[in-house]
Amino acid sequence: MKVNGIFLKLGFIMMVLFLVILLPLGFIIDRIFLEVYSEQVHQNVNQHADKLKNTLENNFPVDSKAFDYLSSTTEGEILVFDEKGVILSNSVLEFQKGQQIQNDFLQILRKGKYFDRGYKNPETNEEFFFVGRPLIVEGKFSGGIFVFSSIDKIHQLMHSIRNWIIVSIIGSIMLALFYTLFVSRKISKPLILMERATREIAKGNLTTQIKIKSNDEIGSLGKAINKLSLELNNYRTNRSELLANISHELRTPISYLKGYAHLIKTHQYYDEKELESYSIIIENESDRLSKLIQDLFELSKMEEGKVKLYYQMVDIEELIDLTSRKVKVKAQKKDLEILIIKNDLPSIYSDGTRIHQVLLNLLENAINYTEKGRIVVKAEQKNEFILITVKDTGTGIPEEDLPFIFDRFHRVEKSRSREMGGTGLGLAVVYELVKLLHGTVTVTSKYGYGTEFCVSLPLSIEQ
Numbered sequence: 034m035k036v037n038g039i040f041l042k043l044g045f046i047m048m049v050l051f052l053v054i055l056l057p058l059g060f061i062i063d064r065i066f067l068e069v070y071s072e073q074v075h076q077n078v079n080q081h082a083d084k085l086k087n088t089l090e091n092n093f094p095v096d097s098k099a100f101d102y103l104s105s106t107t108e109g110e111i112l113v114f115d116e117k118g119v120i121l122s123n124s125v126l127e128f129q130k131g132q133q134i135q136n137d138f139l140q141i142l143r144k145g146k147y148f149d150r151g152y153k154n155p156e157t158n159e160e161f162f163f164v165g166r167p168l169i170v171e172g173k174f175s176g177g178i179f180v181f182s183s184i185d186k187i188h189q190l191m192h193s194i195r196n197w198i199i200v201s202i203i204g205s206i207m208l209a210l211f212y213t214l215f216v217s218r219k220i221s222k223p224l225i226l227m228e229r230a231t232r233e234i235a236k237g238n239l240t241t242q243i244k245i246k247s248n249d250e251i252g253s254l255g256k257a258i259n260k261l262s263l264e265l266n267n268y269r270t271n272r273s274e275l276l277a278n279i280s281h282e283l284r285t286p287i288s289y290l291k292g293y294a295h296l297i298k299t300h301q302y303y304d305e306k307e308l309e310s311y312s313i314i315i316e317n318e319s320d321r322l323s324k325l326i327q328d329l330f331e332l333s334k335m336e337e338g339k340v341k342l343y344y345q346m347v348d349i350e351e352l353i354d355l356t357s358r359k360v361k362v363k364a365q366k367k368d369l370e371i372l373i374i375k376n377d378l379p380s381i382y383s384d385g386t387r388i389h390q391v392l393l394n395l396l397e398n399a400i401n402y403t404e405k406g407r408i409v410v411k412a413e414q415k416n417e418f419i420l421i422t423v424k425d426t427g428t429g430i431p432e433e434d435l436p437f438i439f440d441r442f443h444r445v446e447k448s449r450s451r452e453m454g455g456t457g458l459g460l461a462v463v464y465e466l467v468k469l470l471h472g473t474v475t476v477t478s479k480y481g482y483g484t485e486f487c488v489s490l491p492l493s494i495e496q
């Protein structure tokens with residue numbers, strides 16, 4: 034465990050917390066006990082003194098037998114003196130009969146006042162609390178009494194209470210220590226595992242996963258790390274696949290370009306017509322290359338969220354007409370009819386250029402992959418959405434290809450698609466664009482019969 038690890042920090046915090054709570058608490062408990070016991074002793078002594086005062090005043094002067102009886106029935110020790118302060122009788126060992134009490138006490142009592150004081154026996158060091166009462170017989174000051182009560186007992190009691198308080202504080206701190214050790218181990222163990230896992234991920238071991246046992250914040254952090262490593266792993270696999278695909282896709286047109294350029298350079302053609310066909314191939318391959326680069330660039334911009342959309346009111350009917358006009362010649366060449374079904378569609382608040390790009394891709398595909406029959410473009414409003422479907426009677430897409438049809442470079446028949454000039458990026462672009470426009474795109478197809486793409490776009494996009 035690290036020196037500045039979570040254990041020490043937690044332990045220190047717990048310790049400070051416990052000390053901050055327990056020390057004042059111990060002090061308060063100590064004070065309360067002391068107060069309560071002192072108050073009780075004070076009350077007892079005062080009550081005894083009052084009782085004794087009454088008894089003595091009624092039986093004044095007191096003979097030694099009566100005094101002995103009184104002192105045996107009184108808790109604490111008593112001392113009686115006459116009006117001059119001369120001790121008449123006492124049960125307090127260190128005072129002698131005939132001895133004079135301190136003058137200042139006598140003065141107070143003479144005035145008829147009471148007092149209480151602390152007293153420490155100089156020989157035994159025993160501590161006392163004592164109270165003084167004047168004895169007034171027939172209205173005349175006739176002496177007084179002191180009642181002593183040892184407070185050593187309180188001290189002993191307080192001593193044992195303090196011991197208990199200290200033992201409980203030490204016990205609580207020990208408990209806190211064990212608890213801290215337990216809690217910090219519980220907290221730091223998964224954190225240490227996560228630290229190790231993130232280091233492994235940083236090293237490139239992207240299959241690293243953490244075993245998650247808890248459902249709390251630490252558990253969700255673990256889940257997030259697991260997800261991160263999965264995502265990174267997927268990203269790495271996708272990136273390598275993509276790079277392999279890109280280099281493969283680039284290699285083909287480049288080898289065509291190189292090959293035909295070489296034929297032209299070395300005059301390996303019979304006539305002008307053949308030369309022209311070579312140049313057409315070179316031109317087509319260059320177009321394909323630039324389309325590939327353009328699409329890749331667009332896709333990467335879209336994935337990074339760097340594509341800026343220009344929102345405006347878009348007339349969908351007009352947009353469909355415009356797009357189908359663009360592909361009309363291509364369709365006519367293949368003797369394909371384009372049928373447009375639309376009625377009273379509202380304008381939508383979206384990016385017209387991007388919708389046009391989507392439709393163009395879908396229509397071009399429909400024409401490319403249909404040999405005979407027709408293409409139907411249908412647009413309708415459904416609740417807050419406009420649904421545009423592009424349906425053809427073409428080759429169709431095999432069921433096993435459907436889940437991957439929007440993936441980059443996924444083509445059903447590579448060679449056929451290449452013949453059509455396809456790079457396999459069109460549908461990936463469509464998918465990303467529709468996502469950007471807050472819509473969805475779905476495909477249904479029956480191999481050998483035809484395909485239908487359905488794009489759903491919101492009437493308005495809340496930005």
Ligand SMILES: Nc1ncnc2c1ncn2[C@@H]1O[C@H](COP(=O)(O)OP(=O)(O)OP(=O)(O)O)[C@@H](O)[C@H]1O
Nearest residue numbers: 398399402429444445450455456457458459460484
């Ligand atoms: N309407 C369709 N009918 C049958 N197959 C289709 C249809 N549309 C797409 N496909 C299949 O899906 C594949 C991917 O289409 P996508 O548009 O992404 O690429 P492409 O047409 O090959 O190339 P390009 O990037 O030039 O569009 C195509 O190669 C084709 O096999």
Ligand SMILES: [Mg+2]
Nearest residue numbers: 398455459460
């Ligand atoms: Mg295409």
